[in-house]
Amino acid sequence: MYGQAKEHDHDHDHPDFLGHHWESPTQQFEAGKFGMWLFLTTEVLLFGGLFCAYTVWRSNHPELFRYGSQFLDTFWGATNTAVLLISSMTMAMAVTYAARGKTKAVIICLLLTLMGAAGFMAIKYVEYNHKFHEGFYPGLAFYEEPNASHLWQPLDETAVAHLAHDKTMDMDESNLLHAEALVRAELPEAPAEAVTWNKAVAGPGPGGLTTSHEQEQLAEFTAFLPEAFLGDNEDIAGELEFADGHAPGEAPHMAHPLQDPVRPVNAQKFFTIYFMMTGLHGIHVVLGGFMIIWLLYRTIRGEFSREYYTPIDLGGLYWHVVDLIWIFLFPLFYLI
Amino acid sequence: MADNHEHGAVGHIVPIKMLVGICAVLLFLTALTVWVSKLNFDTVNIGEANILIAMGVATVKATLVCLIFMHLKWDRPFISFFFLASVLFVLLFVSFALMDTHANAPAIIPGNSTVIQQKLDALDASAQAAHASGEVSDGQAAHGDHAEDAPAHDAAAH
Numbered sequence: 001m002y003g004q005a006k007e008h009d010h011d012h013d014h015p016d017f018l019g020h021h022w023e024s025p026t027q028q029f030e031a032g033k034f035g036m037w038l039f040l041t042t043e044v045l046l047f048g049g050l051f052c053a054y055t056v057w058r059s060n061h062p063e064l065f066r067y068g069s070q071f072l073d074t075f076w077g078a079t080n081t082a083v084l085l086i087s088s089m090t091m092a093m094a095v096t097y098a099a100r101g102k103t104k105a106v107i108i109c110l111l112l113t114l115m116g117a118a119g120f121m122a123i124k125y126v127e128y129n130h131k132f133h134e135g136f137y138p139g140l141a142f143y144e145e146p147n148a149s150h151l152w153q154p155l156d157e158t159a160v161a162h163l164a165h166d167k168t169m170d171m172d173e174s175n176l177l178h179a180e181a182l183v184r185a186e187l188p189e190a191p192a193e194a195v196t197w198n199k200a201v202a203g204p205g206p207g208g209l210t211t212s213h214e215q216e217q218l219a220e221f222t223a224f225l226p227e228a229f230l231g232d233n234e235d236i237a238g239e240l241e242f243a244d245g246h247a248p249g250e251a252p253h254m255a256h257p258l259q260d261p262v263r264p265v266n267a268q269k270f271f272t273i274y275f276m277m278t279g280l281h282g283i284h285v286v287l288g289g290f291m292i293i294w295l296l297y298r299t300i301r302g303e304f305s306r307e308y309y310t311p312i313d314l315g316g317l318y319w320h321v322v323d324l325i326w327i328f329l330f331p332l333f334y335l336i
Numbered sequence: 337m338a339d340n341h342e343h344g345a346v347g348h349i350v351p352i353k354m355l356v357g358i359c360a361v362l363l364f365l366t367a368l369t370v371w372v373s374k375l376n377f378d379t380v381n382i383g384e385a386n387i388l389i390a391m392g393v394a395t396v397k398a399t400l401v402c403l404i405f406m407h408l409k410w411d412r413p414f415i416s417f418f419f420l421a422s423v424l425f426v427l428l429f430v431s432f433a434l435m436d437t438h439a440n441a442p443a444i445i446p447g448n449s450t451v452i453q454q455k456l457d458a459l460d461a462s463a464q465a466a467h468a469s470g471e472v473s474d475g476q477a478a479h480g481d482h483a484e485d486a487p488a489h490d491a492a493a494h
Contacts, residue, residue: 030412037415039386041422048426056437060444074370081366089359092350092405096393099349132385143455257458306347320406326396330366331390335373 017308025307036314040321043284047325048258050277054332057269067263068270069336071136073127080123081326088323089118089294091316098309103299106312110296113319117289124282133272135258138275142268143258274333281329284322291315348410358404362397369393 014020022028050150064147094109131137135142257263298304304312356413369390408416448456 014379026348032416033347033411037418041419044419044422044426048422048429051426052430056433058436060437060441078366078370083361085359085362085366088405089355090402092355093352096350096352096355099347134427140451140455143452143459161381172361264369265446266452268452289355317406320401324398325406327401328391330407331369331373331387331394335369335386335390 004012008144015307017305017310029310029313032310032314033317036317040317043325046281047277050273050280051328054273054277057273061264061266061269063264064270065336067257067267068274069333071131071257072274073130074334076123076127077330083116083119083123083332084323084326087113087120088320089115091319095313095316098299098304098312099306101306103302103304106299106304106309107296110299110312114289114292115284117292120285121282121289122264124278124285128275136271137268138272139268142271151289176276208246273307277329278333281322281325284325288319288322291318348407350404350407354404358400361402365393365397397412 018025018028022031034239089242090109090112094106094113097105097109135144136142257267295312298311372389373386373394375386402416402419408419447453
């Protein structure tokens with residue numbers, strides 16, 4: 001028999017953790033679990049709104065996402081995915097150990113999960129900080145006067161204009177970005193050009209740019225580009241790889257999008273949806289961290305047993321949904 | 337539940353080995369998507385298939401997390417049904433929004449919105465004013481440190 005609860009002045013006995021409207025611990029557990037799943041469906045619907053916005057924006061303007069995505073660091077995105085996946089595993093382990101009544105193992109697993117949450121947020125902080133430092137703000141703030149000008153190199157816009165107008169190259173807009181990267185790499189000492197901010201390209205492909213006498217200087221450089229895209233020239237292939245593997249924001253010869261002749265119109269929209277979706281997800285990670293601390297506190301107090309570990313199980317479900325959402329966010333933003 | 341493997345447990349207990357194995361599979365699938373996305377410019381240009389592969393792999397990963405980590409494999413099917421219903425409604429939401437936006441796509445006004453255009457014009461005016469006054473500073477005293485980095489504006493060249 002379980003210890004009699006003094007606050008229950010009824011003529012029946014039941015374990016402390018069992019509400020007296022339940023027949024058995026299993027019934028209580030199943031009901032609680034269903035309630036948690038109800039909440040999780042509302043979480044799916046909450047993020048569903050943002051996923052809808054993402055899909056509509058990307059479907060109308062794929063060039064914004066192809067352009068903006070290269071400013072995100074795939075390495076850190078993948079690392080964060082691994083961190084969350086592993087913390088999800090340790091959370092599931094905590095549930096298994098809780099069901100077996102192994103309190104010490106539960107505490108260790110919860111601590112590991114908490115470290116995962118903290119690690120994820122630390123990496124996110126570094127990423128956000130980097131973006132803010134370079135002026136990649138969401139919405140209108142994207143167009144504020146830049147204050148990180150020491151990071152920027154003026155771009156020889158005629159070089160890119162030449163590439164953009166070379167019809168024989170038959171480049172799609174993502175190739176254009178790489179061609180642009182090549183131009184930057186080739187001409188690090190580009191002359192200080194006019195600071196003109198109104199030069200975004202509307203939609204995919206070139207537009208609104210003019211060629212100049214500097215074409216000849218670049219003619220030979222651009223002549224071999226099509227072969228380079230086919231991978232015939234090893235040197236250029238290496239350069240392409242460099243341009244592909246490095247976020248333009250990090251490479252010293254890359255300019256801020258505001259100074260970028262091939263920046264698509266409304267480039268800020270990518271960063272808007274990026275910060276909204278990863279930000280809402282980050283809030284969930286932080287809340288999950290507090291939840292794990294609360295679970296740790298109750299575990300250390302010895303409130304859980306083989307018969308009653310519902311909070312750990314349901315907290316685990318929440319943590320897995322956080323993981324679940326990141327599983328989709330990662331390819332949608334980092335792997336375009 | 338009736339299929340408890342360990343006596344006296346309230347819910348199904350997932351073995352630790354299975355959790356580690358599933359996590360390894362998830363990490364492998366993550367590496368796979370990253371690798372596939374890098375194919376774009378190196379060897380094969382798979383273009384738009386990338387997003388389909390990435391979302392397909394993400395769906396497989398999500399299914400594994402749901403089935404094993406979240407115990408759906410051993411829970412009442414009603415819970416899975418409930419969760420899938422929410423996903424279905426999100427898909428309906430997205431589909432109808434896409435139909436609407438594609439139907440109206442030709443009516444979308446190209447170019448920047450008025451507010452953004454004003455911001456850009458202000459930036460241009462600021463750069464030109466800085467050049468005209470002989471200062472390379474962008475006009476804000478706080479940025480005087482970077483004066484030597486600010487490119488000079490030569491309107492005549494254009």
